[in-house]
Amino acid sequence: MSFRSTATLLALIISFWQPEGRAQSIAPLPALKDSAKFLVGVALNVGNEVDDLVDIKESAALISTQFNSIVAENGMKMRFLHPAVDTYDFVAADALVEYARGHGMIMHGHTLIWHHDSQLPDWMKSYQGDWQAMLRDHVQQICRHFAGKVKSWDVVNEAIDNRHTDQYRATLFLDKLGPAYIEQAFIAAHEADPAAVLYYNDFGMESKAEKLQFMLTIIDDFQRRRIPLHGIGFQMHVRVDSPNIAQIKSALQAVVARGLQVRISELDVSLNQTRKVANLDPALTQLQKNRYREIVSAYLQSVPPAQRGGITFWGLLDKDSWLVESKPYPDWPLLFDDQGQAKPAFWGVLEGLKELQ
Numbered sequence: 193m194s195f196r197s198t199a200t201l202l203a204l205i206i207s208f209w210q211p212e213g214r215a216q217s218i219a220p221l222p223a224l225k226d227s228a229k230f231l232v233g234v235a236l237n238v239g240n241e242v243d244d245l246v247d248i249k250e251s252a253a254l255i256s257t258q259f260n261s262i263v264a265e266n267g268m269k270m271r272f273l274h275p276a277v278d279t280y281d282f283v284a285a286d287a288l289v290e291y292a293r294g295h296g297m298i299m300h301g302h303t304l305i306w307h308h309d310s311q312l313p314d315w316m317k318s319y320q321g322d323w324q325a326m327l328r329d330h331v332q333q334i335c336r337h338f339a340g341k342v343k344s345w346d347v348v349n350e351a352i353d354n355r356h357t358d359q360y361r362a363t364l365f366l367d368k369l370g371p372a373y374i375e376q377a378f379i380a381a382h383e384a385d386p387a388a389v390l391y392y393n394d395f396g397m398e399s400k401a402e403k404l405q406f407m408l409t410i411i412d413d414f415q416r417r418r419i420p421l422h423g424i425g426f427q428m429h430v431r432v433d434s435p436n437i438a439q440i441k442s443a444l445q446a447v448v449a450r451g452l453q454v455r456i457s458e459l460d461v462s463l464n465q466t467r468k469v470a471n472l473d474p475a476l477t478q479l480q481k482n483r484y485r486e487i488v489s490a491y492l493q494s495v496p497p498a499q500r501g502g503i504t505f506w507g508l509l510d511k512d513s514w515l516v517e518s519k520p521y522p523d524w525p526l527l528f529d530d531q532g533q534a535k536p537a538f539w540g541v542l543e544g545l546k547e548l549q
């Protein structure tokens with residue numbers, strides 16, 4: 193046998209002789225975005241007080257090969273874009289928008305109005321002027337700045353109370369303007385960027401029937417009065433065992449029936465909120481895989497192609513998740529582990545996408 197054919201044979205043997213884990217990590221992952229006919233997005237934590245674009249650089253290959261849509265997890269919230277009454281700061285958000293554009297990804301904006309104390313600009317908390325004019329300016333400055341670059345917006349986030357689910361949430365905005373602040377925000381956004389797809393975004397509509405009903409009442413009222421609301425974002429921060437899949441499907445279908453776009457806007461599957469285990473074990477990862485698959489499949493079954501605004505995962509790596517950041521016990525809610533390796537959850541999503549289209 194010649195030297196050349198011996199070397200070829202050796203190379204062939206080596207290529208088959210791979211410890212299982214290694215072979216898996218070398219094989220290119222199929223891309224979620226190529227398996228879906230709708231937008232598949234990821235939330236990236238940039239432009240806030242702790243993170244910057246370095247995050248993206250480290251995971252660049254994963255982000256741009258797997259996803260075709262991006263949301264700023266924090267960087268486009270009120271506090272960051274509007275830090276002082278007469279100051280808007282678009283520097284970090286522009287960088288993210290530019291990153292998305294450069295990689296052919298569609299940018300979703302999150303979020304023009306949100307009550308959350310940590311994201312409300314301090315100056316706004318004590319604002320004494322004309323609230324309606326101020327909020328209108330806030331919405332319009334931002335929408336105008338990003339017009340043509342940000343395709344869709346969460347205009348108002350979490351305006352329904354989560355305990356008294358038949359009521360508006362008691363926020364500074366409700367206090368100053370009554371529920372009219374919601375429609376005013378949609379009208380202002382539509383005027384500033386008529387091409388933008390405008391969403392109301394909230395959580396728990398799939399687990400609390402009363403909350404869903406209250407939201408449907410708002411939708412029906414807006415549709416009757418031609419307020420420019422185009423879609424609903426179901427955040428879907430769910431657990432492996434709740435809410436049940438039938439509830440999820442009927443909530444999605446109720447919005448589909450009203451002709452609106454439907455996004456799953458902040459998907460993650462927490463494993464540990466009820467169990468509080470110290471380590472992730474294979475049984476849990478399998479439960480999570482099945483859960484991701486059934487949610488993706490529920491979306492495909494319930495939302496017709498023309499109404500699919502897409503699915504966005506609320507973070508890339510487990511360690512970056514808000515659930516890890518904010519809870520005193522560990523959690524592993526996302527599709528990729530801390531090293532960027534695809535978890536069974538990833539394959540669950542892929543299977544869900546391939547079941548139906």
Ligand code: 9MR
Nearest residue numbers: 265266308310311349427458513514517
């Ligand atoms: O994931 C976000 C986390 O990093 C922030 O600290 C937190 C407060 O701004 O917001 C988290 O994202 C929330 C999103 O903006 C709205 N829906 C609930 C999300 C999880 O709390």
